Amino acid sequence: MSDHNPISDSTLITAAIDAMTRAYAPYSNFAVGAALLDENGQIHCGANVENAAYPNGICAETSAIAMMVNxxxxxxxxxxxxxxxxxxxxxxxxxxxxxxxIREFAAPDTVIIIASPVGEQQRFTLADLLPHSFGPANLN
Structure with missing residues (x-):
């Protein structure tokens, strides 16, 4: 956790687990929640939202990113x-x-915490999960 931000990892994890409870997953019954911390110290949450036309669903991370941008x-x-x-x-x-x-809005060293409904399981950097990524700098 950065000294510049009072939001703890456990607070972020709790918010993601809470977001799971608001998932709309009637087809898969697989709820996912995401909580992200932005540069202003604000937490933005999202949950997966499924659709009967399967490809039209959205992931929790996408939902949280949309909330952040908004x-x-x-x-x-x-x-x-x-x-x-x-x-x-x-x-x-x-x-x-x-x-x-996530890469569109995060640096390669951004921490991604993976949790189950009962708490943290593991953590990665974005570079761990998406090595040699394509990002905004590639378009310059």
Whole structure:
């Protein structure tokens, strides 16, 4: 945790787990919640939202990023993703599309905390999950 930000990792994890309870997942019954911290010290949460036309659903991370952008945030400082069950050996990491969406607003060393409904399981940097990524700087 940065000395410049009073939001703890446990607060972020709790927010992601809480966001899971608001997921709309009637088809998969697989709830996912995400909570991200922006450059202004604000937490933005999202949950997965499924749709009967399956490709039209959105992931929790995408939902949280949209909330951040709508509130004026432009940088992800940390993100927690919570999903699945309390099984310790199964991680609910961001899908490939969400890894790229996170990359749009985060640095390679941004911490991504993975949690189950009962708490933290593991943490990665964005570079761990999306090595050699394509980002805004590639377009210059």
């Amino acid at each position: 509130a004026g945030g432009t940088q992800i400082k940390r993100i927690a993703v919570a999903g699945g069950t309390d099984a310790v050996d199964i991680l609910c990491t961001p899908c490939g599309g969400c890894r790229q969406r």
